[in-house]
Amino acid sequence: MAKRTRVTRQKAATIADVARLAGVSVATVSRTLARPEVVIEETRIRVLAAVRDTGYMPNISARNLRVRKTMVVLVAVPDIANPFFAEVLQGIDDTLSVAGYGLIIANLAGPPEKEARYVDLVCAGQADGVLLLCGHVIRSPDRDLREARVPLVAACEYIPRENFPQVTIDNVGTAREAVGHLIELGHASIAYLSGPKSNILEQQRLEGYLQALREAGIAADAGLILPGDFTFRAGVEAGRALLALEPVARPTALFAANDEMAIGLIKTVHAAGLQIPDDLSVVGFDGIAYADYCEPTLTTIVQPRRDLGATAAAELIALMTTGKAGLRKDINLPATLALRDSTRPPRKRPGHLRS
Amino acid sequence: MAKRTRVTRQKAATIADVARLAGVSVATVSRTLARPEVVIEETRIRVLAAVRDTGYMPNISARNLRVRKTMVVLVAVPDIANPFFAEVLQGIDDTLSVAGYGLIIANLAGPPEKEARYVDLVCAGQADGVLLLCGHVIRSPDRDLREARVPLVAACEYIPRENFPQVTIDNVGTAREAVGHLIELGHASIAYLSGPKSNILEQQRLEGYLQALREAGIAADAGLILPGDFTFRAGVEAGRALLALEPVARPTALFAANDEMAIGLIKTVHAAGLQIPDDLSVVGFDGIAYADYCEPTLTTIVQPRRDLGATAAAELIALMTTGKAGLRKDINLPATLALRDSTRPPRKRPGHLRS
């Protein structure tokens, strides 16, 4: 019976240890593991036994160095604590992990110099590809991801003037649909709770809001466009702003650029005695899990969060393996308006008749 | 003036390219980057210029291979979409990233074979340490993390009978405090909405609940212990179960093993006409952001989520660098009872007097 040369091995076994124990060369061990069929049965058995006995695992750094791959992708996400992104991440993780990829998460919430560190990481060959959920190509003062020729795919937030694949939903169209729903219910005084002006999603959703009003022949009122920044707190503040208005000047409905703000707003105006949806109909955007938990449940545009992630991941895998992207460069996934309890026709009050 | 040997370089520059351009040896380049002070100023300038001109970045796989480190840690998290863990992750990320570590997230939600893949990854030397948020040492059929001698730290969920550092809160004590608060308000009929029985957190929180009752001389009633599993849905179902009871047999207060269930329950019983907290006081556990957003805001045990993550990460760094853990093996962080709007003394009804 064969014996290990060193019975009590402190450090992990290497391929040489396995080769020695099995009485073959390192090349044979490597081949047995990579392409078992090219090795004769008898040696295969010996090698596999030796692998088992030594508890051998190929050293990934060595392999990476040799084959110039890492089987890791970096995901840049604006805020990992945001439930929307958490669900997109799930989709990414599902797809990537069955393909054997690990994922490094670059959480951009926090000090901005972290972003640069991640870019450097990728440029140093620590990742085979990058998934951007953050609306911009992540930057470092002295290195550029695009020059590094790393496969890139963006998702969720569209990045204009780039030519890598992007996976998004039709933000303009669905925002128009959301506001259209309010108009169909009979609302004519519809406020918009916006995101940060520089954000592309904000711009698109605002555009959809304006389009819907225009189509219905309703004049947009700048006073009904409330500033926000996608946070719950912004929703609370917008709620206060609404309450500060003369009741008769208040809109009968509101479209929020995302769910968190919508929920913050609802909570605030409800606490002040307004009935939702009777006194104010509210539509959100995103379809986070909580939109279905809150009171009342929130009518909102439900984004296919897992699907966005999964599709982007699949596209990136295509890009990394074949070098060429799939058929379409810009992929649009369907998002749907979920009708729930926060919308209803307006109360008949003279102050709210069509202008 | 020195010129690059190959002006249009397709692939990334290597240390040899830099050395050639600067007219020095590779050792000097490496030293210049690692310990600039050991190199004479003049060469340092030449080398750094060459680095800049070539856009050189050390290849991480090569370095990892040579120094047997990866500067990456793996974090095993039960469910990345759970907001509680998302915040713990933030704390981990903050601490780890300033120390220069990247993090690979092992999301255990999903197919169980993924867990094994991650274990293999670590055993293959892809990570320098592992952070467990999942209440058990992750396993693979043929490899054991503990045998691999990888630095391990657990956080959030205590893992009994292990001797690596663990960072948690006092679940028993804080649960007792939560229930004690209800008792002080005058409640005597207090239900408990439990987590999955096999979960250690569930066991500890149940223990705290029972202790508080015992101390107050209240007999525990098995009928008031509702089954749950930490999900929103379980809260909804528990709410239905509560509604199915004769009004007079209903508890006047409830302690839920986590916030999500508490919120699901509140939503359900509120929709059926019960007033919170007037008809039912509710205390949750965890202190997720949403507990402060919902209607009414939830009285709950607030865990120091970021701190749990940050402390565990710091402990792991100590373990990875010095090889020895900090002073204490089991670290307890303080968690506090946040008094909000979901608790109040019970209505005076004969059926609810002390038994």
Add this chain to the structure above:
DNA sequence: ATGCCGCATGTAATCGATTACATTTTCATG
């Protein structure tokens, strides 16, 4: 018997860094 083919395996180059050790240069001191 000879030569050739193809299969199984072995030998050694290679990936790109770090670093122990060797060598050269610098410079203070007797």
Add this chain to the structure above:
DNA sequence: CATGAAAATGTAATCGATTACATGCGGCAT
């Protein structure tokens, strides 16, 4: 000016895998 220590740099081994190429061997056709 010689000498030796200290400082700066160079040479080459090394980390642990993959893989191109070399080698050996058995069988088959001539």
